[in-house]
Amino acid sequence: MASPRTVVIIGSGFGGIGMAIRLKQAGIHDLVVLEKAGGLGGTWRDNTYPGAACDVPSHLYSFSFEPRTDWSRRFPPQREILEYLWHCARKYEVLPHVRFGCEVTGARFDEDAALWRISTSDGDLSARVLVSACGQLNRPALPPIEGRETFAGAGFHSARWDHGVDLAGKRVAVVGTGASAVQIVPEIAGVAGRLTLFQRSAPYVVDKPDRPYRDWERTVLERVPGAYHLSRARTYALYESRALAFVKYPKLMEGMRARFRRNLHRQIPDPGLRAALEPDYPMGCKRILISNDYYPALTRTNVELVTEAIDRVVPAGIVTRDGATHEADVIVYATGFRSTGFLAPMRIHGRGGRELGREWRDGAEAHLGITVHGFPNLFLLYGPYTNLGHNSIIYMLESQFRYVLGCVEALRRHRLDWIEVRADVQDAFGRQMQERLRATVWEAGCESWYMTADGKVVNNWPGFTFAYRRATRRPDPRDFTARRAS
Template identity: 40%
Template sequence: MTATTKSRKRFRARTVILASGPLPDSSFPEIRGIDSYTGHRIHSARWDHDYDFAGKRVAVIGTGASAIQIIPELVKQADFVKVFQRTPGWVLPRVDVATPPAVQKVFAKVPAVQQLARQALYWGHEASATALVWNTPATSLVARLGRLHLHRQVKDPWLRRQLTPDFTPGCKRMLVSSDYYPALQRDNCKLIDWPIATLSPVGIRTSDGVEHHVDCIVFATGYDVHLDGPPFPVTGLGGRTLAAEWSGGAQAYKSASAHGYPNLFFTTGPNSGPGHNSLLVYVEGQLDYAVSGITTILRNDLRYLDVRHDVQRRYNERLQRRLTKTTWMTGCNSWYLTKDGFNASMYPGFATQYLRQMRDFRYADYDAVERTAARVSSSA
């Protein structure tokens, strides 16, 4: 296998782990008139730490996970902040308390206690899948908690209405904050929920005809999600490319291997995203799976392992059937889905289920090619 850099430097390896991450790139959104704006532009993923917000009129486009962290800090510095919202999200209160010194001492003296605490956090998040991955009575409890949090923090009925989501909790990424709603109610902050018609040289013009003059626009519009392949070309057997084969939605086997791309293992591959637990848990399982595959190649002195097409197809058919029963497929427009509604991002189950499948590396699921022989079926 060969990897070629932009400078044309080439690296050869027997196996490759593609670990570019699920959100490796960011760019300004395609908004009409964006190139005409003459003020300062900042993308949340590439923050301009040298820009002085003091005395500035600032617009924030977006109200997702990045925005709800940025806005409470901006209102402390800027003269005025206008927040442009397309869709309100579900916001839950953030429990953020310091670990008492006495507890820190116990953790230091008895590491097993700290491990138990970490396990409690893990299983607590696992339990939340029953509310966030599938639409159950527990999902209604999450919605009730979100509405209660909104009602307690936002007193103005009209603002509450503007901030009330109309989709099932879990369908989009859940937001956690206890200072976002208070920030929106400061005297120097205003929420705008009219759609953006165009950017102008001096600011943002909304569909109600109002032109909002601002000195700086912060684009908290998220990252480029590569649902149709990695952010660079990947070529497999016979000249096939992932970009072409995944153009209608990415598919892999256990999110880690793709037919026609032997000895290539993915981290954060197709359908490996969690909606309730830490992504790191899933990545650890993917790395263990890659190590099992690489060890198999070395132990058997193979030229390569290539997951069988029929195995990959059956796996994805089962996966997509399970996905139809999740909250992600209940009708909201999220970055989890392709434009035609195909879910190539999320894993429809518990983290424990995902890790169980990743611990089971089945040699029979692959076609093996020996270094000095023709292709042989690993199941023979």
């Protein structure tokens, strides 16, 4: 086996690329980024469906250390985000550190050697520090519908879009009404001969304040000192203020709910369809969606909304529980991701042979969403309790980069074999998170991808992002136990 690396990073999305850049800037060049796919980008590489775009403004959905002033729109499309990540990887010379087509199957901590032994599809390697940058939305969730494999036409998940399938004039069934479906439906409604949308739960959809940037605006952003940073700060402050409604005063959602109702009434004149599109749960309990063309698409004569539950898939299409058969040539499953498993399906073994999946059988736990007791020198990016409902995850990731760097530098400066978060510190953090989450809109009485099957919210941060940045400003030595190198 080759000599141990200082750091191995799993994943090459925003988390993996950003962490690699920050490590290199700190003088740590002995690092490897392992990527199972043939290109970098994470979710922005995988989700190439028609209409794929971000729901956070472009000036905020980018690294603070690498501003981009020439975004085409206020809300960036998938292609431009992926181009931006490739640009960052090239500029900061991360690409030579990336091993594409190298899937991690497992990792085991070797206590005697103080190393992570990592198993991959391309051979084994070892590292002093292991960083997981897998994210929360990387494993598509296909619904457990009877007969899916019997369908005679083309069927695929939205995150595995089959661009070889021509939808022109076809009967297309879309299963799901989440963030992906809201972008897909308007794009393909004008192409498909008939589109049938299967809705289990109506989403809240509000207008999207999107438009192309004008040439003069891009010129100002590029040439006027401070213009870009002012735009970013203004956007951050606007979005951060929304945390009050999500995590502290859910009644403030009434203002946004009024905006939703105005949008719905303005764009859906048919009262029957409008009633079917009215959610039956508190606003914000599930992800709030933004679109200017989703509701208009549902009023097209070739589009049908089906709210009857799906019973099974048959070769000809989809059968609902009322016995009706909805014929289809193509089925698109816009059914989200398995978001609460985090590092799954990798098998990660820590000290004493403990296995992370078993440790997390009642829901994932990690101090500050980053470190896990029993798993020394393992750091998670975008781990438990770090997702947001109101702001940019890139801001959260940059907070985590700084914290992980602090830990890595402590290992080096104090000549430590490993550091490991204390069990009582992790437990106290988890109890605090669950206590604070009970007051949030996410526990207002609905099922969502933020929850485990048992109804425990483990994904979201119940506070302001600036509070998270303050909490992760530097690792507190009192939170850890350590073994000093002999």
